[in-house]
Amino acid sequence: MKIAFVSAPGKGETDRLLTQAAQALEARGLALSGIVKDMSHDSRFENGCDMKVRVLSDHSIIQITQDLGSGSNACRLNPTAIAEAVARVEASDMAKADFFLLNKFGPEEAEGRGFVSAISKALELDIPVLVGVSPANRAAFDSFAGGLAVELPNDANKIHIWCMNAQGEVNKLSAE
Numbered sequence: 001m002k003i004a005f006v007s008a009p010g011k012g013e014t015d016r017l018l019t020q021a022a023q024a025l026e027a028r029g030l031a032l033s034g035i036v037k038d039m040s041h042d043s044r045f046e047n048g049c050d051m052k053v054r055v056l057s058d059h060s061i062i063q064i065t066q067d068l069g070s071g072s073n074a075c076r077l078n079p080t081a082i083a084e085a086v087a088r089v090e091a092s093d094m095a096k097a098d099f100f101l102l103n104k105f106g107p108e109e110a111e112g113r114g115f116v117s118a119i120s121k122a123l124e125l126d127i128p129v130l131v132g133v134s135p136a137n138r139a140a141f142d143s144f145a146g147g148l149a150v151e152l153p154n155d156a157n158k159i160h161i162w163c164m165n166a167q168g169e170v171n172k173l174s175a176e
Contacts, residue, residue, distance in 0.1 A: 090118055
């Protein structure tokens, strides 16, 4: 089982690192499954809780938050949009994927929903998995991964090396 996670301090840093990892893997011609944050989208809210994600298998963009009004401090996550993202990922031919990325193992996954089945399917297919994990959901993620996940440093180059190693391409990387 090849599963790793990133938990970078600083608002948006984990999203940035995972999106960079996806871009680097795609540049190498690898087929990806999962989602990463659409970094080209600027949040309209001060707390940054206005987000779009990119479905890696078909490059579609999904707005996963909802507008609850400017005065709301409630979670803006749109369960219908998350379900759509999960459905698109699960509808893709995951067996053809070289890698699975998930921007965030969040509250839905901590409760056994969301992308849990997609992560499990990727691992069953021996597809390496890279996940963003916030401190708030770390215990749930550790329980889900059975303590087998590798914590990666907050360094894009080291994340890329782990990814290439997980793909068996570390020798190709060092030869470049």
